[in-house]
Amino acid sequence: MTLPTAKGERGKPKVLFLCTGNSCRSQMSEGFARAMHGAWLIAESAGTAPGALNPLAVRVMGEAGVDISAGRSKHVEEFAAAEVDLVVTVCGRADQVCPRLRGAGRVIHEPFDDPPHLAAGCASEEEALPHYRRVRDEIRAFVSGRLPVLLGRG
Numbered sequence: 001m002t003l004p005t006a007k008g009e010r011g012k013p014k015v016l017f018l019c020t021g022n023s024c025r026s027q028m029s030e031g032f033a034r035a036m037h038g039a040w041l042i043a044e045s046a047g048t049a050p051g052a053l054n055p056l057a058v059r060v061m062g063e064a065g066v067d068i069s070a071g072r073s074k075h076v077e078e079f080a081a082a083e084v085d086l087v088v089t090v091c092g093r094a095d096q097v098c099p100r101l102r103g104a105g106r107v108i109h110e111p112f113d114d115p116p117h118l119a120a121g122c123a124s125e126e127e128a129l130p131h132y133r134r135v136r137d138e139i140r141a142f143v144s145g146r147l148p149v150l151l152g153r154g
Contacts, residue, residue: 013085013151014042016104022047022073024057025090025112028136031061031068032143041151044084046076054116056125060132064140086150090139108150112138 015033019026026045033043050073061068087107091114115135119128148154 012040012042014044014083015086015088015147015151016076016079016082016084017043017045018076018087018089019045019047019091020049021051022075023051024054024115024132025135025139027053027068027071027073028057028061028139029088029090029143030071031066032064032140033147035066036144037148037153040153044074044079045071046074046079048076050075056115056119056128056132057136060129060136063133064136088147106150110142110146112142 017026017029017033022045026047030043030045033041037043053068053071053073058069083105085105087104089107089109090112092111112135113131115128115132118131118135122128122131145154
């Protein structure tokens with residue numbers, strides 16, 4: 001798999017959203033970044049210990065008009081040699097164990113609560129969904145507001 005280098009595709013900055021499992025928060029972040037800013041940036045996501053794409057994350061993103069169902073969890077090592085303008089760690093654990101990527105221009109930590117953890121005691125999917133929706137909406141606010149500012153577009 002050939003990855004574009006930073007500022008590669010017609011000068012677009014490249015952003016990598018990093019989480020532990022690359023199954024929920026980082027996937028949501030990538031999805032919103034592609035949907036909102038895909039004309040001027042390249043968005044990717046990865047995990048330090050990737051797992052399967054979370055079906056409730058897919059569901060709540062679909063409710064917001066963003067389809068992430070084709071996403072796959074990727075290991076951060078896939079990006080070890082890639083040039084990345086901005087790495088955004090979206091969970092506390094990823095921030096603690098984030099490997100130093102050779103091509104990373106800047107790394108920031110923007111933690112979001114873990115929906116699966118918040119929903120662990122829920123008796124049903126319907127009971128769990130408000131946790132996913134809240135975090136989804138917080139991620140959307142970050143991607144629409146702060147991310148462009150971090151990349152000099154706001």
